[in-house]
Amino acid sequence: MAAVGYDFVIVGGGAAGCVLANRLSADPAATVLLIEAGPTDAGVPEIRDASRWVSLLGSEYDWGYEYEPTPDVAGRSIAIPRGRVLGGSSSINAMLWYRGHPDDYDAWEASGATGWSWATMLPAFRASEDWEGGADAFRGAGGPMRIETSRDPHPIAEAMLAGAPEMGVPVVADPNGASNEGATLANFNATTEADGTMSRWSTVRGYLDPVRHRPNLTVLNDSTAVRLVLEGGRCIGVVHTTAGEATTTFATSGVVLALGAIDTPALLQRSGVGGPEFLRSLSIDVLHDLPGVGENYQDHPLVSGMNVASSVPLGPMRDNGGGSMMNWRSSHASAGPDLHAFIVQESRPAAGIHQDLDGDVFAVSPGLMRSVSRGHVRVRSASPFEAPEVQPNFLREGADLDRLVEAVGGVLELLGTAPFRALGARPLVDFAPGDRSAVVDFIRHGVDTFFHSCGTARMGTDELAVVDPASLRVRGLDGLWVADASVIPVIPTSNTQAPVIAIAERAAALIAAAV
Structure with missing residues (x-):
């Protein structure tokens, strides 16, 4: 199939990807493609009905990943649900909206994520919210995500x-x-309807649906990312499937990874970005030495x-x-x-x-x-259709x-x-x-x-950091950013949905300023 091109290609149409699609396409001069491996969320009653979310776990809208067994968890495999549908996990989760403690984000900055303190994160949190109680020093009103009790x-x-x-x-x-x-x-990213039932407010509903009409925004469902296209120290595009065929889509400004803390490091590793010894053990050509990819997994x-x-x-x-x-x-x-x-x-x-x-x-x-235990994500092969090894090391x-x-x-x-x-x-x-x-x-x-996967492409400046905190650019590569839960250096004391959306809000501004 012939190659096509856009200014920005966003890989992953989940919680972060929908935010990025909205914000980056706000510039009418920038063409944006959002790629999602799963189907559309439209017409799925279990997604909209807040009371039916558990039925989505293990369904066709879930990647079906499992944590590897260890003696620490009595030798059990543990299912780790991740959304495989437009909206990602924001379309299948329990709709809980928490930021954690302000100290969590000061700990990010102390760990090397300069510029990601509570003071810098609070405006992004407030911008994302439409809180039922209205705006105050901590809460936002009029933002894309409706939040209610x-x-x-x-x-x-x-x-x-x-x-x-x-x-x-x-x-x-x-x-x-x-x-x-x-x-x-509980704070829910949901709203109470006229009949008294509660309905989900995913990032599709909050960020994507209101801007679908933009002529510079294209949303592509059922398209699996195979690998990144790297050339001369720069990411110039993505190979992905469309109707079962491999397609190369080029990105003039760059590629933004928003596949989440499992699939973002997996795509990097399949593309030859990661620890050299590990990649060679799978016969994957090493294109960029970055040993922290897939490490620091937290839940x-x-x-x-x-x-x-x-x-x-x-x-x-x-x-x-x-x-x-x-x-x-x-x-x-x-x-x-x-x-x-x-x-x-x-x-x-x-x-x-x-x-x-x-x-x-x-x-x-x-x-x-x-929690202080740390794990990893590691692909088993170069195939995008083989689930990676995911090990949180619970109770280690x-x-x-x-x-x-x-x-x-x-x-x-x-x-x-x-x-x-x-x-x-x-x-x-x-x-x-x-x-x-x-x-x-x-x-x-x-x-x-x-279900709070994070940390596998963390921000920082040390040898195991994967992205630069100043821009979220993958260290040593131009035209490639990560803007999802992967960049979190230390897991916050909360559900991760609200922090991921705030990260994506800040990322969109940083990326737009960098090109």
């Missing part, structure tokens, strides 16, 4: 807010304000299986099936909260844990927001396990507070809180993912 929270969500103060955890009105420490109603671990029987009927599911969350500090916390828990309006089974889940059952899942570091033990204990303490006693809450676990070995065994069999 539940208009009728589920009783379990309300019990968390009422019970948290009994265990010394405050209630915070806005977890996206000055601090995220405490219990709070937040949670613990499934913390199911609770209720003697009070729970009623129908509301909103996204959740509704509130809580952040608090372990005994190991140095600054800010490191533990997290969220409610689930139905059971949350764990494959390695057997429980009787008949009757009215809900879950309160604990997790760790300041003892500090992570110690904190999760405390997180499990904190959830059991919460379930003993008056609001949960009023529900007749009975935890369906077979261990005593003081039996550390039993709790550790439960965690190893129940550890799961928050």
Whole structure:
């Protein structure tokens, strides 16, 4: 097929890619192509209906990736859902909108990501939002992403807010304000419709749909990126599939990678960008020595299986099936909260844990927001149709396990507070809180993912940094940028959707200024 060309080619039509397509095509003189491997999101009711998001996991709209098993997680493979559809994971996730603590972003700058402090990130966060409460010093209004809380929270969500103060955890009105420490109603990138149901507000809905009419913007679905075209130290285009055929699309200004923390490093590696020894082991020609590609993989671990029987009927599911969350500090916390828990309006089974889940059952899942274990992403071959090896190394570091033990204990303490006693809450676990070995065994069999993949092409200036923080350009290559969760150097204490959108907002401005 004949080669074609654009000023910008954005590879990956997910949370970041839709933002970039909007912002870069705002210049009518710049032609922009957005390439997405998956299908369109249009006409898929499960995507729009907030209550049906779980049905998308493992579906045709999910890449179907799995974490590699290790003894630390009882030899289990753990599914890591990633959106394979326009909008990416913003089209299949739980629609939770959190930024983390301001200290998270100052830690980015301290790690070498100069210019990415809280002070510089806040304007991007505010620009992306249309917060139901209106604009203030922390929140934005009128932005592309509609953000709301539940208009009728589920009783379990309300019990968390009422019970948290009994265990010394405050209630915070806005977890996206000055601090995220405490219990709070969930912030959703969703809106309540006239019939009272909640519907998803993905980046397609917020950023892409309003600008589809632009003549300089082209969106191409069902197109898999095969490799980058590198010539003379510059990325000049992308080889990708269209209708089953390989097509080369050239980029006059450059290529922006927005495939996410798994597929961005995989595409770089398949293109000969990465650690030389690793690439040669797969017979991939080394075109650019960059050993940090695919390293520093991070995700937040949670613990499934913390199911609770209720003697009070729970009623129908509301909103996204959740509704509130809580952040608090372990005994190991140095600054800010490191533990997290969220409610689930139905059971949350764990494959390695057997429980009787008949009757009215809900879950309160604990997790760790300041995990220190690090993993990697590595392609298995040069084929774009073979899933890469993804290894988060959950629980590899003892500090992570110690904190999760405390997180499990904190959830059991919460379930003993008056609001949960009023529900007749009975935890369906077979261990005593003081039996550390039993709790550790439960965690190893129940550890799961928050879906917060990040870090595999991190910002910085050291030898293992992949992108330059000043512009997000891949170090040593012209015409190639990364603008997704891959660039995050240290995982924030939050869901990663809002930070990724803010990164893409800033990236678009930096890239436009660089050409």
